[in-house]
Amino acid sequence: MGKGPESVADEATPTMTSLAGALLGTLRLAFVVVRLNDPDGGPAVETMRTDTSTEGTASDLSLASARLDVRGELGIVVAGARRLEFPTPTDTLVLEMAAKQAGTALQQIRRLTTELRRTEQALLESQRQSMPLLDNIPGLAAILTPAGEVDNVNTELVDYCGQPLDVMKQWGTNGTVHSEDLPHVAQVFGQAIASGEPYDFEARIRRFDGVYRWLQVRGLPLRGRNGDIVRWYVLLTDVDDRKQAEESLRKSEHQLRLLVDTIPALVWRGTPEGDLDYLNQRAVEYLGYSAQSLTGGRWLELVHPDHRETTIQRWLQSAATGSPYDDVYQLRRADGQYRWIRSVGQPLRDSDARIVHWYGLVIDIENRKRAEDELRRSEAFLAQAQRLTLTGSLWWDVSTGGVTWSEETFRVMDVPRTVTPTLELALSRVHPDDLALVRAMVDRSASEGANLECEPRLLMSDGTVKHVHVVLQNAGLESGKPRFVGAVTDITERKRAEAELRRAYDHLTEAQQLSQTGSFSADLETNEHYWSEEFYRICEFAPGSRITIRRLADIVHPDDVPLYESAIERAMAGTEPEFYFRIVTGRGIVKYLRGFAHPIAGRPVFVGAIQDVTAGKMAQEALSKAGAELAQVSRITTLNAWTASIAHEVNQPLSGIITNAGTCVRMLNAVPPDIDGARETAKRTIRDGNRAADVIARLRALFDKRDFTREPMNLTEAVREVIALSANDLQRNRIVVRSELADDLPLVTGDRIQLQQVIFNLLRNASDAMVDVRDRPRQLLVRTTREDGHSIRVTVRDTGVGLAADSSGSLFDAFYTTKSGGMGIGLFVSRSIIENHHGRLWAEPNQGPGATFSFSVPVAE
Amino acid sequence: MTDRRQMVSVVDDSDSVRESLPDLVREFGFDSRAFSSAEEFLASGTAGETNCLILDVGLPGMSGPDLQQELKRLGLSIPIVFITAQGDAALRPRLVALGAVACLFKPFNDEALLDAINLALRMR
Numbered sequence: 009m010g011k012g013p014e015s016v017a018d019e020a021t022p023t024m025t026s027l028a029g030a031l032l033g034t035l036r037l038a039f040v041v042v043r044l045n046d047p048d049g050g051p052a053v054e055t056m057r058t059d060t061s062t063e064g065t066a067s068d069l070s071l072a073s074a075r076l077d078v079r080g081e082l083g084i085v086v087a088g089a090r091r092l093e094f095p096t097p098t099d100t101l102v103l104e105m106a107a108k109q110a111g112t113a114l115q116q117i118r119r120l121t122t123e124l125r126r127t128e129q130a131l132l133e134s135q136r137q138s139m140p141l142l143d144n145i146p147g148l149a150a151i152l153t154p155a156g157e158v159d160n161v162n163t164e165l166v167d168y169c170g171q172p173l174d175v176m177k178q179w180g181t182n183g184t185v186h187s188e189d190l191p192h193v194a195q196v197f198g199q200a201i202a203s204g205e206p207y208d209f210e211a212r213i214r215r216f217d218g219v220y221r222w223l224q225v226r227g228l229p230l231r232g233r234n235g236d237i238v239r240w241y242v243l244l245t246d247v248d249d250r251k252q253a254e255e256s257l258r259k260s261e262h263q264l265r266l267l268v269d270t271i272p273a274l275v276w277r278g279t280p281e282g283d284l285d286y287l288n289q290r291a292v293e294y295l296g297y298s299a300q301s302l303t304g305g306r307w308l309e310l311v312h313p314d315h316r317e318t319t320i321q322r323w324l325q326s327a328a329t330g331s332p333y334d335d336v337y338q339l340r341r342a343d344g345q346y347r348w349i350r351s352v353g354q355p356l357r358d359s360d361a362r363i364v365h366w367y368g369l370v371i372d373i374e375n376r377k378r379a380e381d382e383l384r385r386s387e388a389f390l391a392q393a394q395r396l397t398l399t400g401s402l403w404w405d406v407s408t409g410g411v412t413w414s415e416e417t418f419r420v421m422d423v424p425r426t427v428t429p430t431l432e433l434a435l436s437r438v439h440p441d442d443l444a445l446v447r448a449m450v451d452r453s454a455s456e457g458a459n460l461e462c463e464p465r466l467l468m469s470d471g472t473v474k475h476v477h478v479v480l481q482n483a484g485l486e487s488g489k490p491r492f493v494g495a496v497t498d499i500t501e502r503k504r505a506e507a508e509l510r511r512a513y514d515h516l517t518e519a520q521q522l523s524q525t526g527s528f529s530a531d532l533e534t535n536e537h538y539w540s541e542e543f544y545r546i547c548e549f550a551p552g553s554r555i556t557i558r559r560l561a562d563i564v565h566p567d568d569v570p571l572y573e574s575a576i577e578r579a580m581a582g583t584e585p586e587f588y589f590r591i592v593t594g595r596g597i598v599k600y601l602r603g604f605a606h607p608i609a610g611r612p613v614f615v616g617a618i619q620d621v622t623a624g625k626m627a628q629e630a631l632s633k634a635g636a637e638l639a640q641v642s643r644i645t646t647l648n649a650w651t652a653s654i655a656h657e658v659n660q661p662l663s664g665i666i667t668n669a670g671t672c673v674r675m676l677n678a679v680p681p682d683i684d685g686a687r688e689t690a691k692r693t694i695r696d697g698n699r700a701a702d703v704i705a706r707l708r709a710l711f712d713k714r715d716f717t718r719e720p721m722n723l724t725e726a727v728r729e730v731i732a733l734s735a736n737d738l739q740r741n742r743i744v745v746r747s748e749l750a751d752d753l754p755l756v757t758g759d760r761i762q763l764q765q766v767i768f769n770l771l772r773n774a775s776d777a778m779v780d781v782r783d784r785p786r787q788l789l790v791r792t793t794r795e796d797g798h799s800i801r802v803t804v805r806d807t808g809v810g811l812a813a814d815s816s817g818s819l820f821d822a823f824y825t826t827k828s829g830g831m832g833i834g835l836f837v838s839r840s841i842i843e844n845h846h847g848r849l850w851a852e853p854n855q856g857p858g859a860t861f862s863f864s865v866p867v868a869e
Numbered sequence: 870m871t872d873r874r875q876m877v878s879v880v881d882d883s884d885s886v887r888e889s890l891p892d893l894v895r896e897f898g899f900d901s902r903a904f905s906s907a908e909e910f911l912a913s914g915t916a917g918e919t920n921c922l923i924l925d926v927g928l929p930g931m932s933g934p935d936l937q938q939e940l941k942r943l944g945l946s947i948p949i950v951f952i953t954a955q956g957d958a959a960l961r962p963r964l965v966a967l968g969a970v971a972c973l974f975k976p977f978n979d980e981a982l983l984d985a986i987n988l989a990l991r992m993r
Contacts, residue, residue: 656927659954663975664885670979671893678896689892696885739882739929740955 019117020044020053027085027110028057035099037089038069044076044083044114052083070094074104076111083114125233145243150176152227152240156201165244170216186212186220197227204229204237210247221248278353278366282327291370296342312338312346330355330363336373347374391415398498404431404480406454406490420476420498422468439465439473457482457490463499475503517541524620528605532557532580532612546601546620548593565590565598579605579614588621600625657703657733664696720755720868723763723800724792730767731790734775738788741775748791756800757868758845766838766849770804770861773835777808777859784857799847799864807858811851838863875990876918879903880910880936881925881952886975890923897983907931907939916940919947921989923982926953926960926972937967948989952977 028040039058046052069088072095076083085107087095095103142149148165152158158177169176169184179185185193189211200207207227212220224247230239268275269289276299277286284307287299295302295310302310311319315337326333333353338346353368391414394400400417404410413421413429421437423429431450438446442464453460460480465473477497484491517540520526526543530536537555544551547563557576564572568589575587585604592598605616672689675682727749738745771788778786789805835849842849847865854860877899879890891901899921904910907928922940926933937949951964951972961972970992971985 656954659975660883661885663883663952663954663977664889666976666978667886667889667893667982671889671896674893674896674979685892685896689889692885692888696889699885740927740932742930742932744929 019121020114021055023110023113023117024053024055025057027106028055031085031087031103031106032057032059035087035089035094035102036091037087039088041086042076042083042110043086044118045081072100072103074100074107076107076114082111082118085110128233148223148244148246150242150244152242154229154237154239156197156240159239168215168244168246169213184214186214188212193225200227201240210251213244221246222251223247274349274370274372276351276353276366276368276370278327278368280327280355280363280365282324282366285365294341294370294372295339310340312340314338326353327366330357333366333368339370347372348377349373395419398501400496402429402492402494402496404492404494405484406457406492417496420474420496421466437466437468439467441465453480453482453492454490457485460492460494473500474498475500521545524623525617526619527615527617528555529613529615530557530605532614543618546599546618547591548595548597560591563591563593565592575605579616580607580612582607585616598622654703654733658700661696661699661703665693665700668693668696718757718759720757721760721763722753723756723802723865724749724751724753726760726764727767727790727792727802730764730771734768734771738771738775741779741786743775743778743786743788745788745790748789750792750794753792753794753800755868756845756865758865759841762841763845763865766841766863767802767804769835769838770802770863773861774804774806774808777806777810779808781808781857795864797867799866801862801864803860803862805854805858805860807854807856810857811853811859874898874900875920876900876902876915877921877923877986878910878915878919879923880905880907880928880933881923882906882928883925883954886925886952893979893982894923894986897986899986907933907936910936911939916943916945916947921970921986922947922949923986924949924951926951926964927955934964934967937969941968948992950982950985950989 024042024044028042031037031040037059039056042055044053068090070091070093071086071088073084073086076085085103087099087103089095089099142151142160142162143164145162145164148162148168150158150161150165158173158179161173161176166172166176171184175182176184180190180194193209193211196207196209199205206229208224210222210224213223214220224245225242226245227240227242229237230241232238271288272290273288274291274294275286275288276284276291279285283304284299284302287295287297287302292298295307297307297310308316308320319335319337322335323333325331332355333351336348336350339349339351341347350371350373351368352371353366355363356365356367358364394414394416398416398420400420401414402417403412409431411429411431411434413423415425417429418425418427421429421434423433423437427433435443435447435450446462446464449460449462452458459482460478463475463477465475467473475498477499478494479496480492480494482490483493516527520540520542524542524546526546527540528543529538535556537557539555541551544553547560549555549559561569561572571587571589575589578584578587585606586602587604588600588602590598590600599620599622601618602621603616603618605614607614668689672686672693675686675689727747731745731747735745771790774788778788784807787807789803791803791805793801793803795801839849842863842865845865847863849861849863851859851861877894877897879887879894879901881887881890881903882905887903887905891903894901902913902915904913904915907924908931910916910922924933924936928936931939933951933953940947940949948970949968951961951969952975953960953972954975961974964972970989973981973985
């Protein structure tokens with residue numbers, strides 16, 4: 009529009025617009041146009057309003073108009089409506105009334121505007137001579153041309169700058185404005201002049217004394233009637249003091265901010281309602297969010313989900329009541345890690361005690377928390393360790409008499425935790441027998457600060473006795489005041505174990521002595537050897553003297569050195585742990601050692617035991633000698649028995665021979681001689697002679713081979729012979745012999761005489777066992793059978809007195825006998841004979857009365 | 870000698886003795902029968918007509934002395950001459966004490982036997 013504020017259009021438009029609006033609404037018009045003419049012949053002013061709600065084509069419109077004044081030179085109102093009846097008389101009346109009223113108002117406006125324009129004109133004229141007026145302004149002022157050149161300045165400004173107008177006109181180049189501010193000034197100023205907009209800037213202007221001071225410079229354009237800028241009025245205000253104040257305030261604020269941002273703390277501020285509204289830089293860095301992005305309660309999203317609810321409750325509680333805030337929870341740090349923090353806050357109140365702000369700190373206690381956890385854990389470990397080792401710790405400050413016990417100490421002393429520990433309490437637990445000694449030691453520690461260590465007994469309230477180990481160490485040496493840190497360990501179990509061990513050791517030593525067994529361990533790598541006392545005694549070394557492998561090797565019997573070396577080799581290899589060798593002691597006594605040794609996993613260390621078997625060895629030799637002698641005795645005894653049998657056996661045919669011979673002689677001497685009878689008796693004589701010869705032949709077979717010889721033999725035949733030899737004996741004892749002898753048995757290898765001796769022995773034993781049997785038949789069953797293909801079994805079964813219940817183990821021992829006349833060597837010898845034949849001999853009770861003795865020997869190969 | 874020849878019985882389990890002894894006894898002029906066991910002798914019914922018994926000590930089953938006791942028990946007082954192949958000197962007085970006429974150790978000669986038989990027959 010380009011019109012000045014005083015133009016008619018500007019002034020009239022609001023009136024025209026409201027008129028148009030009122031008509032549009034009242035008459036339900038489609039549009040209204042108000043036109044106002046310019047009496048000076050300028051362009052007319054028009055305002056148009058339309059109702060967008062009524063739609064349609066131009067042809068629907070009915071138009072009506074009204075003049076703003078009687079003659080219509082002022083202007084006109086044109087109205088259009090989409091109503092067929094428009095304009096009704098009412099419409100016309102309203103339209104004219106409104107137009108008339110608006111016309112009156114617009115005429116007034118036009119008149120006023122014209123007057124204003126004239127006044128303006130006059131004012132402009134007066135300004136041309138306005139210097140005195142400018143000088144009257146209380147302040148620094150200047151007038152510029154529309155192009156921005158200095159037209160005039162008031163005296164006060166001249167005085168302020170100490171420069172005449174001419175110089176002032178050159179302000180842009182002569183240093184009037186501080187060089188640092190000049191670019192900014194030039195830009196703002198240039199833009200304002202170009203656009204004609206008022207300007208306002210601050211710049212440092214050089215005062216008369218050469219000091220640059222901050223001035224606020226405000227420029228307002230003065231426009232002429234046509235809107236062109238006529239003048240610029242410039243007002244300058246010295247704001248240096250304010251500026252300084254501002255600067256210092258800004259500085260102090262900066263300092264404060266710096267302080268807040270620099271202090272190693274996370275600072276927050278909240279609104280009275282409880283929302284976050286500020287975080288210091290550290291807090292922003294810590295959380296990774298600015299305060300703005302966390303407002304509206306969004307900071308709660310950083311709280312660990314597990315703590316969120318309680319955190320909200322506590323904070324709202326504080327915010328609602330204004331009570332100081334203090335909470336501990338886990339908060340997510342910028343790196344995503346949840347950290348334990350403590351958040352504290354205090355409200356700041358105004359003079360009416362209303363909360364202005366909440367100020368607070370967030371303290372990262374993660375490390376402390378961890379340290380606390382660690383401490384708790386280590387305390388738990390310690391308590392556990394004390395518990396396990398039955399060791400309590402204690403603290404005693406002599407000067408104050410203060411005593412502190414750990415939990416385990418209470419337990420060891422059997423004192424309830426609620427009791428305050430004292431030295432006297434501790435001493436009251438000491439066993440009366442040990443009290444004097446302990447008290448003396450404690451007194452010495454208290455007076456001299458001497459460390460203490462003792463193992464007194466405690467007498468518990470239930471009468472049991474505990475052994476404890478007590479250690480007190482002076483921890484206050486440098487201060488000169490004894491303060492003791494110590495430990496008390498329940499060693500009852502250890503003491504018991506020690507006693508047990510000692511007893512076990514004593515037992516072992518005794519047992520080793522009794523069994524003449526020594527034990528040892530030998531480390532070949534370090535040549536370290538442990539020998540039990542008995543080992544020393546066996547070797548006849550001085551007790552406790554140093555043992556080496558060499559030293560033992562030196563006393564090994566010269567013939568047994570290879571055995572000894574092989575024993576060590578085998579022990580090292582862990583194979584065949586048993587060994588035998590002889591040693592010759594310092595006194596020249598030969599001892600037989602038997603032992604075993606095995607290595608300890610993977611090291612050249614072995615442990616073992618060694619036994620002095622000399623006596624046993626001697627006894628064994630003596631026994632085998634005795635056995636040999638006994639066998640001889642047995643053989644003689646048997647021979648005696650056999651001799652009787654042989655005599656009986658030979659006497660029978662002999663008796664026949666003599667009788668026959670006697671008969672024969674008598675028959676020949678008879679008258680007449682009985683020749684036939686004599687011949688008959690002579691024949692019988694020959695037959696009996698042959699019978700006797702048979703007996704002799706059998707005897708020769710028995711006695712020819714006196715030494716042990718091995719030959720294939722038929723066991724059944726041998727049995728048959730023995731039965732024949734024993735028949736008389738058995739008959740005399742009224743024993744019925746039944747034999748079940750197998751004739752098709754394979755041969756066995758053995759000494760016929762010895763095996764027959766065994767059979768004979770078994771038959772005689774069976775016979776003896778039945779001597780006293782009177783209530784049942786005395787039956788003897790002799791049987792030979794083949795046993796599982798590899799051996800022949802001979803069984804002798806009687807119906808005698810049987811075996812004593814507990815005798816089966818000792819039956820075969822030498823001198824074991826149940827017979828009053830026996831020597832008890834029969835079965836012993838028999839068994840040794842059978843064993844020599846790689847067979848076995850055994851006895852078993854019968855189902856009915858009596859016993860069965862059997863032996864089996866292998867079939868010949 | 871009388872009308873009826875005296876009966877001398879022999880009990881012995883040895884073949885040689887049973888074969889030879891009855892012939893010799895008959896040569897002495899007696900009647901003779903031989904038995905191999907005491908049981909056989911008792912069962913034969915000969916005991917009643919036997920005037921003298923020549924009895925082996927070691928018989929299987931019932932022994933010589935057992936038979937001696939058994940005959941006593943039956944009330945038959947037959948004079949007995951024991952014979953034995955067992956050279957046990959202690960045996961003889963024991964048997965004699967029990968009522969035997971004599972005890973001969975095998976082998977014995979014909980005179981000793983005849984003396985013993987005559988002694989036995991005289992005791993009747």
